[in-house]
Amino acid sequence: LAKTTQPISMDSYEGQEVNITCSHNNIATNDYITWYQQFPSQGPRFIIQGYKTKVTNEVASLFIPADRKSSTLSLPRVSLSDTAVYYCLVGGGRDDKIIFGKGTRLHILP
Amino acid sequence: GAVVSQHPSRVICKSGTSVKIECRSLDFQATTMFWYRQFPKQSLMLMATSNEGSKATYEQGVEKDKFLINHASLTLSTLTVTSAHPEDSSFYICSATGLAGAPSYNEQFFGPGTRLTVL
Numbered sequence: 001l002a003k004t005t006q007p008i009s010m011d012s013y014e015g016q017e018v019n020i021t022c023s024h025n026n027i028a029t030n031d032y033i034t035w036y037q038q039f040p041s042q043g044p045r046f047i048i049q050g051y052k053t054k055v056t057n058e059v060a061s062l063f064i065p066a067d068r069k070s071s072t073l074s075l076p077r078v079s080l081s082d083t084a085v086y087y088c089l090v091g092g093g094r095d096d097k098i099i100f101g102k103g104t105r106l107h108i109l110p
Numbered sequence: 111g112a113v114v115s116q117h118p119s120r121v122i123c124k125s126g127t128s129v130k131i132e133c134r135s136l137d138f139q140a141t142t143m144f145w146y147r148q149f150p151k152q153s154l155m156l157m158a159t160s161n162e163g164s165k166a167t168y169e170q171g172v173e174k175d176k177f178l179i180n181h182a183s184l185t186l187s188t189l190t191v192t193s194a195h196p197e198d199s200s201f202y203i204c205s206a207t208g209l210a211g212a213p214s215y216n217e218q219f220f221g222p223g224t225r226l227t228v229l
Contacts, residue, residue: 034217036220043114044154045220098205102153
């Protein structure tokens with residue numbers, strides 16, 4: 001299982017774009033990259049998933065360079081409600097167990 | 111989207127008692143369910159992986175006789191904390207992966223979690 005490394009915490013302001021980068025140097029060929037969001041006392045919530053290049057959905061974008069050794073989650077125009085912990089995970093299959101890293105604690109300021 | 115529920119959401123029990131936590135996939139059949147434990151300000155720690163109709167696979171360091179997992183159907187898995195002690199107090203979260211048709215290749219759907227407090 002590929003290990004991931006993320007910043008422990010980040011601060012930003014409402015309305016700003018936030019980019020959180022994750023390193024996964026040992027990513028395997030069949031691994032996908034998935035990001036989850038977790039609020040206190042709640043289960044993680046899926047944000048976005050990708051394999052290479054760029055993926056965009058209604059809440060975020062995911063940028064993956066050609067070597068796939070890192071990925072960047074981009075949250076456009078954040079609000080106070082985006083304050084949460086964000087986890088970057090890599091895995092290769094539907095039933096693969098997911099090992100959570102420490103995540104990034106994002107704090108949005110008014 | 112796929113919904114996973116947990117019951118109860120919160121439980122307080124006395125030391126030495128057993129507590130059962132249910133995890134249900136409400137609108138899909140879950141081939142695999144995972145159980146996690148999360149202590150305050152820490153990340154989720156995988157405890158075990160369970161597949162319907164077979165024995166659970168426990169992570170290293172997790173006592174299988176203390177944390178009993180039953181995955182009796184494609185929509186229900188239970189975690190029983192036997193002879194609970196204060197150090198078992200934690201936030202327990204389950205997740206599930208569905209049959210073919212999940213919107214994302216490796217997406218796990220997480221339950222809302224169960225807060226266990228052992229006095």
